[in-house]
Amino acid sequence: MINYKEFFQAEVLKAVHELGFAAEDALISQSNRPDLSDYQSNIALPLAKKNGLVPRELASKLAEKLSANDGLYTVSVDGPGFINFSLTNRMLEDNSEPFSFKPSGRTIVIDYGGPNIAKALHVGHLRAAVIGESMKRIMRESGDKVIGDVHFGDWGTPIGMLISQLQNDGLDASKTMTIAEISDLYKRAAASFKESDDFKEQARVATSELQAGNEEYRKIWQMFHDVSIADIKKIYDALDVDFDLWLGESDVNDILPTMFAELTAKGMAVESDGAVIIPLPPIKGRERAPFILRKTDGAYTYAATDLATIIQRMKDFNPDAILYVVDARQKEHFEQVFEVARTAGYVPENVSLEHLGFGTVNGADGKPFKTRDGGVMSLMDLLVLAENKAKEALPEPSADISKEELDLQAAQIAFGGIKYQDLKNNRISDYIFDTENFTKSEGKTGAYVQYAIVRINSILAKAKENGFAIAPKVEISHTLEREIMLTLERYPEVIIRAYETREPSEISEYAHILSQKFSSFYAELSVLGEQDEKVRASRLKIAELTRDTLHKSLWLLGISAPDKMLRKE
Numbered sequence: 001m002i003n004y005k006e007f008f009q010a011e012v013l014k015a016v017h018e019l020g021f022a023a024e025d026a027l028i029s030q031s032n033r034p035d036l037s038d039y040q041s042n043i044a045l046p047l048a049k050k051n052g053l054v055p056r057e058l059a060s061k062l063a064e065k066l067s068a069n070d071g072l073y074t075v076s077v078d079g080p081g082f083i084n085f086s087l088t089n090r091m092l093e094d095n096s097e098p099f100s101f102k103p104s105g106r107t108i109v110i111d112y113g114g115p116n117i118a119k120a121l122h123v124g125h126l127r128a129a130v131i132g133e134s135m136k137r138i139m140r141e142s143g144d145k146v147i148g149d150v151h152f153g154d155w156g157t158p159i160g161m162l163i164s165q166l167q168n169d170g171l172d173a174s175k176t177m178t179i180a181e182i183s184d185l186y187k188r189a190a191a192s193f194k195e196s197d198d199f200k201e202q203a204r205v206a207t208s209e210l211q212a213g214n215e216e217y218r219k220i221w222q223m224f225h226d227v228s229i230a231d232i233k234k235i236y237d238a239l240d241v242d243f244d245l246w247l248g249e250s251d252v253n254d255i256l257p258t259m260f261a262e263l264t265a266k267g268m269a270v271e272s273d274g275a276v277i278i279p280l281p282p283i284k285g286r287e288r289a290p291f292i293l294r295k296t297d298g299a300y301t302y303a304a305t306d307l308a309t310i311i312q313r314m315k316d317f318n319p320d321a322i323l324y325v326v327d328a329r330q331k332e333h334f335e336q337v338f339e340v341a342r343t344a345g346y347v348p349e350n351v352s353l354e355h356l357g358f359g360t361v362n363g364a365d366g367k368p369f370k371t372r373d374g375g376v377m378s379l380m381d382l383l384v385l386a387e388n389k390a391k392e393a394l395p396e397p398s399a400d401i402s403k404e405e406l407d408l409q410a411a412q413i414a415f416g417g418i419k420y421q422d423l424k425n426n427r428i429s430d431y432i433f434d435t436e437n438f439t440k441s442e443g444k445t446g447a448y449v450q451y452a453i454v455r456i457n458s459i460l461a462k463a464k465e466n467g468f469a470i471a472p473k474v475e476i477s478h479t480l481e482r483e484i485m486l487t488l489e490r491y492p493e494v495i496i497r498a499y500e501t502r503e504p505s506e507i508s509e510y511a512h513i514l515s516q517k518f519s520s521f522y523a524e525l526s527v528l529g530e531q532d533e534k535v536r537a538s539r540l541k542i543a544e545l546t547r548d549t550l551h552k553s554l555w556l557l558g559i560s561a562p563d564k565m566l567r568k569e
């Protein structure tokens with residue numbers, strides 16, 4: 001499969017050069033009149049202006065040059081000078097084998113997830129996991145080498161709070177606690193922290209002692225760390241989210257002192273009232289608060305560990321880009337970390353540092369999503385809620401389907417639904433979590449696309465039972481076939497757009513449109529019932545190509561498709 005946008009780009013530029021003009025971009029886009037053409041080039045307008053010509057005349061001259069290729073596409077000119085292209089059926093038929101990207105040679109580190117140990121994951125952590133996992137897959141699909149890192153929050157004040165609370169409660173520090181006990185401890189610690197200044201002080205001292213290497217504290221930390229991570233991994237497993245690196249803030253503790261020494265030697269970091277800060281130059285005359293590396297109590301900041309992690313990642317992977325899939329509200333934090341990393345010379349110009357911010361998940365009231373009794377919705381609770389919702393629509397186990405199969409199906413529909421609901425929105429927009437419709441197989445849902453796949457699989461299975469052949473190549477005999485082929489062959493363009501804009505929503509939208517096109521194709525044309533063997537074989541091939549492309553698209557969103565989707569009668 002070739003990428004049509006790139007193909008027309010090259011065609012038009014060649015014609016431009018043949019006419020003796022220079023241009024770098026042929027301004028190719030999908031046609032805004034799909035009833036008339038498939039792609040268009042708007043190059044004639046700026047090019048005519050630059051050369052003092054009439055756009056429409058220039059467009060016609062270009063069209064004349066381009067019409068030499070009329071076996072592949074036809075050309076026409078309209079409006080003030082738009083050049084329109086329609087792909088011929090032959091071109092669409094020839095260009096339908098699956099697309100694969102070549103290795104890009106790029107290395108990307110992507111930081112997503114970011115859960116804090118000793119605290120249950122909440123709905124806010126859903127977006128980082130879901131968007132990050134999808135972005136990672138999109139980049140891998142595009143040929144990049146991608147390293148995903150969970151970057152646990154495991155080195156800040158909350159740990160000092162837990163240690164202090166454990167001591168104050170007189171609990172045995174050598175005993176391994178359960179995750180439930182740890183989260184209760186955390187709740188008590190948070191309450192003490194809020195109420196008492198003495199506790200605050202105690203927690204701060206404990207944090208900085210832990211960071212300075214207190215062995216007893218390190219042991220307690222290890223226990224909190226291991227128990228929490230085992231629990232957090234369960235959620236990521238359920239969501240089919242996986243990381244190459246399971247590192248956290250604590251993993252850069254050893255490089256912090258060297259980093260401080262370097263930054264001080266460079267004259268960037270200075271002491272101020274017992275804290276270590278980097279003053280930031282004013283922007284447009286507006287003074288800015290300093291970048292704090294170490295607080296007066298001696299504890300390192302979130303900013304310091306993020307900066308040190310950049311040093312570590314540059315050293316370990318020498319990446320072309322480091323991406324952070326983190327709540328949009330941390331925009332300023334990342335701007336400052338990036339600014340300091342550049343000024344300090346840790347990251348050269350050609351390496352990009354990007355914060356891929358995302359909006360919040362809200363409840364029906366437009367406020368952050370809560371449980372029925374008003375508490376913060378834990379991610380685990382949300383997953384259980386989703387599975388129960390998916391089960392409501394499923395039949396009882398029977399001779400046709402076992403309980404295990406039904407449970408798997410419920411999980412695939414539920415988690416597919418949660419992810420699709422998230423990924424159908426632009427990253428940056430907030431969205432309202434719809435607890436009612438997200439597992440339904442109609443509307444813009446994961447189940448709608450999953451269902452399209454299941455349906456095609458059953459068509460293909462029936463074809464096989466009947467001994468019907470699948471054509472090696474499609475032959476277009478109807479406009480609905482043409483439409484679906486054109487949509488299928490836009491796959492590489494969609495991936496590139498998703499890659500460039502860092503928007504998995506491009507893919508969820510595409511999967512929905514492709515499913516819809518298949519649905520009209522299947523409703524209007526006979527496939528299994530088609531008498532003409534050649535036409536039937538070609539339609540089965542279209543079905544197969546559609547299934548594979550939908551499968552791949554869902555996979556890029558981190559969603560798997562069930563083998564069957566039985567519904568309650």
Ligand code: ARG
Nearest residue numbers: 111114115116151153306326
């Ligand atoms: N643990 C942080 C939080 O819950 C998110 C970490 C995001 N990643 C990063 N490198 N700062 O807010």
